[in-house]
Amino acid sequence: MGISVDTFFLELNGQGTLQAQIQQMIAEGILSGRFHVGEKLPSSRKLASHLGVSRITVTLAYTELLANDYLTARGRSGYYVSENAPVPPKYTPIQRGTETVDWDKALARRFVDSDVLPKPWNWRDYTYPFIYGQADRTLFDHANWRLCAVRALGHKDFESLTRDYVDQDDPLLIEFIARHTLPRRGISARPEEILITLGAQNALWLASRILLTHNHTAVIEDPCYYALRSLLNHWDCAVVPIGVDKDGLPPEALPDETDVIFTTPSHQSPTTATMPITRRRQLLDRARDLDAMVVEDDYEFEMAFLGAPSPALKSMDRDGRVIYVGSFSKSLFPGLRLGYMVGSEPFIREARALRSLVLRHPPGHIQRTAAYFLSLGHYDAQIRRMSKELSKRRDAMDKAIDEYGLSVAGRGVMGGSSMWMSAPEHVDMSQLARSLQIQSVHIEPGAPFFAGPDRPQNFYRLGYSSIAPDRIAPGVKLIADAIQTQ
Structure with a gap:
């Protein structure tokens, strides 16, 4: 069986000569097990044409691999993976004794029974x-994201790549969110009122840890984002589900003991209902009467292709009681794990301190790459x-x-x-x-x-x-x- 020429590609900023890069590429394929003994390599002419290099460069690479027993030649048939090709050593784990820990006693909390929707890896x-x-590879601008990532790795951005921000964030990313993203939602915020998070889930965790204790009551929508409900159920607070209707969460159904309200007014999860402006005002009025905080998860507002999205609940907040949560997971890709939260400065100060105790800050290189992707217009x-x-x-x-x-x-x-x-x-x-x-x-x-x-x-x-x-x-x-x- 022949190895497809499409499996070979040269890195944009590959190290060493072209011949060395081709040798390394084939050797790694053999050592990793992707290329098997007896499989035929593409002809030197075909591989040279595919990679955009001279035929002699490929021939010299093949000859060197032949001399090192990675490849074998069969007359005029071509080059094949050799039976004598080096293979990585097999790892034999050290035998351990029988564990004696009583895990039923040792585990103070259990999390594995939480609701989850499994997504098949394939x-x-x-x-x-x-x-x-999930991200659609046909729609994602991989080329420009890669260029932004390479730029963020440059000497000019050495500090953003390597420094320990402690409890701070990339100023370029914060500036873009403050000047471009939030105004589109009708929100005005200073840098001191914005915190970068590892996605919306991390933001919801931070908000719940800061706003809720054992004698507090949290209201959630029913149905709602299942991970939020599981998260709150692990706190010692009371959790009250309120059924949603065609307009989302009904404010009149909020119990008098409510302390924190979690809601998705612009795009209810999962029913997709949009809360009308009138009800949003009623929700804020009810929250004010209860002296309750509101955590607004404004996911997917960018995907409003049928009409302009309604202003965020945060944009109507005059008391500072709304904590706004946004994310780039749906609009870029979920593996990015990059989101943000907006709130009054005293709240963000506490959230920043709590985040630094757990993970300090999201990786600087990821923040700077996203900042370039956003600011250069690729995101829009x-x-x-x-x-x-x-x-x-x-x-x-x-x-x-x-x-x-x-x-x-x-x-x-x-x-x-x-x-x-x-x-x-x-x-x-x-x-x-x-x-x-x-x-x-x-x-x-x-x-x-x-x-x-x-x-x-x-x-x-x-x-x-x-x-x-x-x-x-x-x-x-x-x-x-x-x-x-x-």
């Missing part, structure tokens, strides 16, 4: 991946590209859902990247999701989003940010057929 191999919150260009494509996929979703008779429980009026769906009450979507995987269909069951033991099992979420438009209709048909057989 979801890209699914034919119909209706997965939420990517948002425009994503919005255009998501609009196309949303249209395909609407048509397919109507054609095959599925029921929509919530579709974002401004846009977004998912739809909240419902099946007949007798259908267990967790079980159905597992059976659909056999047909290479991935959907997300909705039960983990709900609180309490008697969770409805018939809801599910369909994300469309990572599925090609031409696969949406066939995938929706498979889902509809599966539901009809229940």
Whole structure:
């Protein structure tokens, strides 16, 4: 079997001569186990053309690898991975004694039973991946992100790469968020009122640790982001789920003992409901009457391709009681783990101190790379590209859902990247999701989003940010057929 020429590429800033780089590239492929004994290498002419180098450069690299027993030559047939090629030594772990720790006694807290929606590591191999919150490689501007990362590694940015910020953040990133990102949400904030976090989850953790104690009451939406509910359930505070309606969280349902309100007014998670301006004012009035704090998770506001997003709840806050949480995970890529929170200076001061006790600060190189990507206009260009494509996929979703008779429980009026769906009450979507995987269909069951033991099992979420438009209709048909057989 031959090794595809497409598996070979030269690094943009590779070290050493071209011949040395090619030798290293092939040797690493053999040592890592990617290239197997007996596999044929591409011809020197083909590899040279693919890499954009001279044929003699490839031939000299092959000859050197031949001399070192990495390769073997077979007449006029070409070069193959040698049977005598060096292999990495096998690791044999040291035998340990039997553990004697009683972990039932030693573990003071348990976290493994928390709700979670598993995302298959190989979801890209699914034919119909209706997965939420994952990056689409066809839409991400990888070239410019790489250039920004290389720039952030330069001598000029040596301090931002290597210094210990202690409890501070990259001033360029803070400046961009203050001058460009927040004004789009109607928010005005000074640098002292902004903190960079490791995504929205880290921001929610910081807020809950600072605002809640054992005698406090936290209100959450039901359904809501399952990780938030799990996080709060591990504190000693009381957690009160409040059912949402078509306009989000109803302020009149807040109990009198409420201390902190967690809400997603612009794009309710997971129902995608948008809270009207009138209700937002009512929520702030109710919070003022209760002397309660409000934590606003403003995720996915950039994906408002059907209309301008409503102003953030924070923009209407005159008391300083709203803590605003934003993230770049949905608009860039979730693996970035970069978000931010905005609040009054006394709160951010405490959040900064708490963060420094746990992780000090997000990596400086990541912050500076993001700052360049944002400030050079690449971020806005990517948002425009994503919005255009998501609009196309949303249209395909609407048509397919109507054609095959599925029921929509919530579709974002401004846009977004998912739809909240419902099946007949007798259908267990967790079980159905597992059976659909056999047909290479991935959907997300909705039960983990709900609180309490008697969770409805018939809801599910369909994300469309990572599925090609031409696969949406066939995938929706498979889902509809599966539901009809229940």
